[in-house]
Amino acid sequence: MQDKSKVLDVKEVPKLSNWFLLSIQHLFAMFGATILVPFLTELSPAVALVSSGLGTLAYLLITKGQIPAYLGSSFAFITPITSAMAVSGEGGVMVGAFIAGLVYGVLSLAIKAFGTGWILKVLPPVVVGPVIVVIGLGLAPTAIDMAMNVDGAYSGIHLSVAAVTLLITVLGSVFFRGFFGIIPILIGIVGGYTYSLIIGAVTSVQVVDTSGIKEAWNNIVQSDSILGSISAIFVMPEFIIPFADYNPLEVINWSIIILMVPIAVVTVAEHIGDQMVLSKISERNFIEKPGLHCSILGDGVATIIASLIGGPPNTTYGENIGVLAITRVFSVFVIGGAAVLAVMFGFIGIITEIISSIPTPVMGGVSILLFGIIASSGLRMLIDNQVDLGIKRNLVISSVILVIGVGGAAVRLKFGDANLAIEGMALAAIVGLILNLVIPGREAGYGNGKMFASPEDK
Template sequence: MKNENIVLDVQEVPKLSKWWLFSLQHLFAMFGSTILVPYLTDLSQAVALISSGLGTLAYLLITRGQIPAYLGSSFAFITPITSAMLIGGTGGVMIGSFFAGIVYGILAICIKMFGTKWIIKVLPPVVVGPVIIVIGLGLAPTAVDMAMNVNNEYSGIHFSTAIVTLLITVIGSLMFKGFFGLIPILIGIIGGYLYGLIITMITGVKVLDASGVSAAWSEIISSESLTELLSSIFVMPDFVIPFVTYNPIELFNWSFLFIMVPVAIVTVAEHIGDQMVLSKIAGRNFLEKPGLHRSILGDGVATIIASLVGGPPNTTYGENIGVLAITRVFSVFVIAGAAVLAIMFGFVGIITELIASIPRPVMGGVSILLFGIIASSGLRMLIDNQIDLGNKRNLIISSVILVIGIGGAYIEIPIKNAENLHIAGMALSAIIGLLLNLILPGKDSGYGNGQLFESSEDNK
């Protein structure tokens, strides 16, 4: 019997008149965060939208249309992407992302064969919590730099734009109800964009450059034929495709794997948390049916797809779970519709120009809040699991992870006839944290109350 609180069940098809509206809600919910990741890592925002749509469709197929989850750009990979970019450019990032997706697949096979209990032993809260804190605090300098500096010099006007954006986002998070309470990031970006436009007109200081948007619009309205109109509306994004735009065999470096792959440790924990929360909301056990192995495999395939077109790695999004909780619309057809819209938007030139024109301090303003939330959710994981930091073992593991990760420590291992192997920052802190957890006695204290995945739905 259908639950009366459910507007549309998982495999119900909505009426066409409401379908696109429901799908648009999900697209708006993930939009702000998804475009922020490529913005910070010099990847294409248009490709990020397309890869999130393709990844979501693949996820729905792999999970047999039984889990209404949307996938978007993962915040956990921001620092590793930046590090890999310095070593091997965009191609190096895609190689690392590809193998991170492979790791998901291996984990999915292990879960299918051995169940899920072993994951908690591999991913104790005393390791995962501090690593999540490292993700947020490690990005803090980037957020502040975007908010207040222009060409490495302080700008009060730009900083005011960031502050206004931050305030709008905070007010939206606290005051707005219903669906609008789920898109404070998008509302903050829009508000900051308008403020940047006004302040540019008043002061003459170029906070916002909308020349690309104006050029795209002029091209559309000046079209004299249907062919010209279509070519001015739809634009081919800057895809990064192996053996087309780069040669992965020639570019391969083991550093890419050691920088990117360890992040899967964190994102798998986040994924399981999202699945548990989603199961509670929908009144089903998605970890049993269609199975955690299928949902993790779906995440992995989505990340592999992204790596083949030039997008950032994908993961399930807490914002979209929030949309499900409020609207009670669980239809996977609605999720699929959002994915199709994301793909379409990625090919629309004026939309990509509009995204590209978002001022740097606007992104800095929302980043201050988002990166702080990421760090705080890591702290929340430690608190929710009642990890005793009075215990010397827990204190040592968390302390070492925090200082190595935030301090930017790295090691280089010379390799004969090849570039040095580079392991840095968050990846290094995660590896050392796992090793310490395996070596030091008293492992039970690192598990706390065993609720590891209950508090990770706020993370990307």
């Protein structure tokens, strides 16, 4: 029986008239975070956009079109990339990312060989639920900072932009019907952008920087020929190609491996958490079908693709999971459409400039809702599985996970000149896993044992 709460199921194709807007909504949701990583690590934002699109398409292919996940730049690799850049430059970063992608592949083979039963045994709802809460709340400071701060200083005007954006998105999610009811994120972003332009017109505070758009437009209209205009529209991203821009054999070293590879192992916990969130909100079991090995392999291949063209490592995106939860549009065709648009936009300079001009507080306002929905999904998992927090064992495990994850606890290790940090959500997941294994009464952590939808609901 078809689930009436789903606007579009995983394999359903949207109407052509709606397809573009549904896909562009996902593109906008991931754009700010995806280009933020290369901005912070001195890589090319345009290349990051192209690599996220190509990586997502590869992911959809590897997962047999069964998981509606969008992949973008991974925040977990920001510190390793910065350190690796100082050690071996951009070439070293790409080699490290390539090896990290291979690690995903090795883990995928191990899961394929030994199954997922052991994973589900060590990750019951009492561990997974709080970890999902941490995934959402761990991102909360980022959303709030984007919403109200400019270069670290409080701005009431920017906070008003975030508030208006959030209000429009919330009203759209609750009250809009029909097609408008499934694009509230896009409507919120457009509304917040429009409000930002108005604020800039009536005050001295310019929230929207349109200089990049004007420059790109002038390059197009002031060209002396049609060919010149076309060449001004399409801009080749600054790809970094192995053996053309650097020699991998010359830049690879143990420092790079130590910096990058452990992060791949750590981010698997985040990947599993994302898959469980997706499984919960879509009422499917992606851990079993198409299988965790497929999704992890998809992450790995996406990261390898990024490393071969100069982009940061990729991972599944919480922002886009939030869009799925709000809109109930789970179609992989919508996700695929967003990926194709990302690749195209990476080559179109003026479109990249338009999306880049979306004010940070607009993305902050939207992110407040999206990240909160992720956290709420973790609470829902605890409730749906009837996990009894009156049992001291469950209370201890969930409490420790929440404080370590939200508090930003970290374990920092030093290997020669290289530093490794395991922190936040990753550390919380590891500690929760260990506590679940060592504290007696493990069966209490499963609640009613229905972490995922039943087989007949798949």
